[in-house]
Amino acid sequence: MLMAADDYRRALEAAVREYEALGDQRQQIDRRLAELAQTMSTLSRLCGIVPTVSVGLTDGCRLVLRSAGTPLTPLEIRDRLKSFGFDLMRYTNDLAAVHTTLKRLNDAGELRFIAR
Numbered sequence: 680m681l682m683a684a685d686d687y688r689r690a691l692e693a694a695v696r697e698y699e700a701l702g703d704q705r706q707q708i709d710r711r712l713a714e715l716a717q718t719m720s721t722l723s724r725l726c727g728i729v730p731t732v733s734v735g736l737t738d739g740c741r742l743v744l745r746s747a748g749t750p751l752t753p754l755e756i757r758d759r760l761k762s763f764g765f766d767l768m769r770y771t772n773d774l775a776a777v778h779t780t781l782k783r784l785n786d787a788g789e790l791r792f793i794a795r
Contacts, residue, residue, distance in 0.1 A: 706748075709745040710746055713743075717763055720764055734765065736776060737783070739763070739765045740756055740781060740784065741784070744756070746759075753778050756777055756781070757773055757774055
């Protein structure tokens with residue numbers, strides 16, 4: 680019986696290591712995808728290509744956060760959205776819209792707020 684418990688513990692430790700390694704890979708992939716999306720957006724504008732499908736604010740915030748690699752303030756997120764060419768003109772208060780989006784992403788468990 681003791682041998683089986685040791686086997687389970689080793690299997691659990693292996694599963695935890697693999698889970699953590701896959702999480703690291705996901706972060707690297709997400710960061711690279713965000714970089715490529717920004718590059719494609721910039722190159723498209725330079726080529727005079729207008730996207731037919733616009734990215735919503737939620738996806739824009741996700742893109743900014745994934746490419747950052749470090750925590751950002753809502754103000755930094757808004758400024759990066761602008762630098763990506765995201766159209767914030769449709770919002771009366773763009774910073775409030777970013778705050779609301781981040782709160783929804785936090786409530787959904789997609790991100791977590793960190794105190795500075």
